Amino acid sequence: MTRETSALDLSRWIRDGDCGAIAQAFQGRHPADAARLLAELTPQEVARYVELAGPSESLTVFEFVPFELQKESIQHLSRDARVGIISLMSPDDRVDLVEELDEAFRDRLLSRLMQAEKQNILNLMTYPEDSAGAHMTTDYAMLRSGATIRDALDQLRLQAPKKETIYYVYVVDQGRHLIGFLSLRDLIMAPSDKLVGEVMRRKVISVHVHEDIEDVAKEMTHYDFLAMPVVDGEERLVGIITYDDIFDVMEEEATEDMYRLANLDTEEKISSPLHRSVKLRAPWLMINICTAILVAYSVHMFSSTIEQFVALAALMPIVAMLGGNAGNQSLTVVVRALALGEITDQSNWRVMLKELGVGASNGLICGLVIGGVSFLWYGNLWLALILWIAMIGNLLLAGFCGALVPITLRKLKLDPALGSSIFVTTATDVGGFIIFLGLATLLLRFLVG
């Protein structure tokens, strides 16, 4: 493909049915790059490309096309092309696709597939969304322990074209139980007349098919594995998860945590249409309205104090803002550490105590600065003192909630990031206003005196 080939050219060739030009343009180009061009076309055009090039030819490119576009294009394919490409796709990718189709369409599609493929899809569809089973592929390379290394290499050559990876090879017994593991490096280094069973590593680390994919990602990054075998309840090998699946999982998990800390629905995408973004964000804002009313009420309680000393109205947002910021700092450090598995059940207390300590220290420092500024501004020593104490109190509260909320959510087996920032901000707002305005009410005669 010359560097200048554009999505427009591609669109024209597809319209004209110019297979030759397309083949020439895609030849020697990485399928991921060809897919980048296709990603700019309409679902109808992508479908027509698949028809023109044929399922087996277009497959490598189609697998790199963004998921949403795959989903829409598949509906525009002729029946044969649709069945063709679904049969050829790798099991983990196609099950994601089939799951998203509407039920009637899915049933029609499944009824046309070969029995083995249909069964494979139906099996994979039974695993919950965030499980190892939902992310694994069933196209793994497999050997028997009785084979010689020479035979094993020959078998791998046969398996290679259809397998997701042949760099990690798993050894199973008659009952498909996982009994060993070999890397292709081990295989080509081993004397060719040895048996697989003599060379293989017997301690195989595997994950259960229902294990949370986030934990699988942690395991794979811990061991630096290229692939992880997945077994069922009877230790039978049922699939593998490869490093590129983990790339995707890590990206998704990071997005999820960031979105949850910002009170966003994890369904939202930058490409979501306006009305969908509004709909996804509004519920969180509604929750925020409830907490904001709580905050307003906490100020309302001190209306007469504010009426008598209106400077309080100007200064009170400072206490709340700093508390919110400090609380968010604690929260983010703790949420991230929980996601990376850096906090054990034993270290919960240490984390809480540390965040309290950081809150107290920074409250002391920031309180001094703000107290000082307010003294220069209003020349009122009592006001400065109240601000100082309120800052210490509110930053202590910030550290406390910032650590306690996510740790508690995890204890309850909930996502530590879910809704936690609304909770922490409400605590530091309500807390900040009550401490500050409460102190001011108690000491009002000194303040106005």
Add this chain to the structure above:
Amino acid sequence: MTRETSALDLSRWIRDGDCGAIAQAFQGRHPADAARLLAELTPQEVARYVELAGPSESLTVFEFVPFELQKESIQHLSRDARVGIISLMSPDDRVDLVEELDEAFRDRLLSRLMQAEKQNILNLMTYPEDSAGAHMTTDYAMLRSGATIRDALDQLRLQAPKKETIYYVYVVDQGRHLIGFLSLRDLIMAPSDKLVGEVMRRKVISVHVHEDIEDVAKEMTHYDFLAMPVVDGEERLVGIITYDDIFDVMEEEATEDMYRLANLDTEEKISSPLHRSVKLRAPWLMINICTAILVAYSVHMFSSTIEQFVALAALMPIVAMLGGNAGNQSLTVVVRALALGEITDQSNWRVMLKELGVGASNGLICGLVIGGVSFLWYGNLWLALILWIAMIGNLLLAGFCGALVPITLRKLKLDPALGSSIFVTTATDVGGFIIFLGLATLLLRFLVG
């Protein structure tokens, strides 16, 4: 290793110099798991383990020990053990370690290494921290195009023990220029009497040694590469980056973005001691104090309005809170999309317009709810109207700043997340208070009438 081996056992064996017990405990256990046990010991104990087991024996485990502990242990090693283990470590890991040592210690260490290793370390140290060069390893597998496949496999068997991966093999000419690429899968599938040059893929995707590692991660996840070749300015192969490096990079980049959105220094860790966390967070809180004073001043300007109608003091935090939350939603969606490369220079405007649209819509909805609640509370229609308009105005501002700030930071070649949340929150606080209190001042006679 029996499952019950604890860090305490290990500590005792190390103290007693019981090599046999340690070897037995570690045997058959994955080095990453052995390292997990070592991670609970003191640097002195880890150093003593390296001395007992010998550099070559302890290396595989030592490379999995957390970086901070590696750094401290190395200082407790005898001269010979230190030189031994540094020579054996993989180039990318050891350069990270050597860079962190204090200069005098580093010079003493370097002077004792073999010339080739010393040069390798010094070369790698020249690359900036976030570049491909700083993350690559120089232990890659390499072939010449004139070799037959049979010879190539023999060469790979010789190279295998010392190379980070042999699954992707690079073909270079006399001048070390990268001219082709083969996977081990290609190699074992090819007829053994063919030449490497006939079988290799000639279009090789590579990155430049100074390219930002975040962009390299994007490329590798785009192509699902197991390894990426790194070339210098003259297209000479100088190293490779492997998938496990990308695991680490993705984790770090996600942490960085989250930390920056929460105004945290990226140096901070959950394990940072109290005084260090205080020191790292205080500067951000100081910046926040400055913006908070700005916010306080914007309220102060309307003191007389608040004195005349004190309900405003209770209601004004609602406008600010909702604006802050909505701004943070926009900001997070845009920052994440920028990090994932989902926003192009052409789509900047579309993103801005959409966020404005979401702000206007949610402002309309939330404003109606809040206006309604305030009417029920205070029975004042003008107050409800002012709240409604202020909400629309502030959520428009939130969407505008939430998209504009990170997009502008990127245009200025800065990190889109850096300091952006302080900026957006200040805008929605100051903006919210000024719109709400300003409207109230203009319409004061209706409000109190």
